[in-house]
Amino acid sequence: QVQLVESGGGLVQPGGSLRLSCAASGFTVSSSTMSWFRQAPGKEREWVATITFNGGTTNYADSVKGRFTISRDNAKNTLYLQMNSLNAEDTAVYYCARRGVMGQGTQVTVAS
Numbered sequence: 001q002v003q004l005v006e007s008g009g010g011l012v013q014p015g016g017s018l019r020l021s022c023a024a025s026g027f028t029v030s031s032s033t034m035s036w037f038r039q040a041p042g043k044e045r046e047w048v049a050t051i052t053f054n055g056g057t058t059n060y061a062d063s064v065k066g067r068f069t070i071s072r073d074n075a076k077n078t079l080y081l082q083m084n085s086l087n088a089e090d091t092a093v094y095y096c097a098r099r100g101v102m103g104q105g106t107q108v109t110v111a112s
Contacts, residue, residue, distance in 0.1 A: 002026040004096050009106030016086050020106060022079040022096030030074040036081045037102070038092035048094070049081065063089070086110045 008020040020036070033052045039045040049060045049070040058070050069082040079096050086108075093105040 002098065002101050004098065004101060004103035006094060006096055006103045006106040009094060009108045011109045011111065012086055013112050014087050014110055016110070017082070017084045018086065018108060020081040020083065020094055020096075020108070022081075022103060024077050024079065024096075024098070027098070028074070029072045029077050029079055032098050034072070034079050035097045036070060036079075036094060037097055038090075038094045038108075039105075040089075040092040043092075045095075051079070083108070 003025045005023045006020060008018060010018065012018050031053050033050060035050040036048040037045050038048050047061055048064055049058065049068055051058050051070045051072060060068060067085045071080045072078065083090065088110050091108060091110050093107050095102040095105045
């Protein structure tokens with residue numbers, strides 16, 4: 001059974017950093033294209049970043065390019081999202097996803 005469990009969210013000041021984790025089970029992250037999405041209050045869910053299974057090519061939404069980094073640890077079967085230079089517009093629930101399956105999400109709040 002495919003399961004994704006996000007963690008690492010919290011409250012951070014503007015300009016700060018957080019690293020989100022997505023622990024996967026039921027499949028191997030190294031053989032899967034995986035993504036992060038986010039949904040801010042009152043807004044639609046938006047795509048944030050993707051890492052491909054073949055070679056680990058990464059792609060980012062323009063709003064996070066240069067600040068966020070998607071990566072994976074094959075030994076831990078875990079997907080990550082390193083988020084730097086956070087601002088209020090990054091406040092959202094963040095979800096990892098694989099083939100339409102998402103976890104429960106982790107809340108990120110950027111505020112002073």
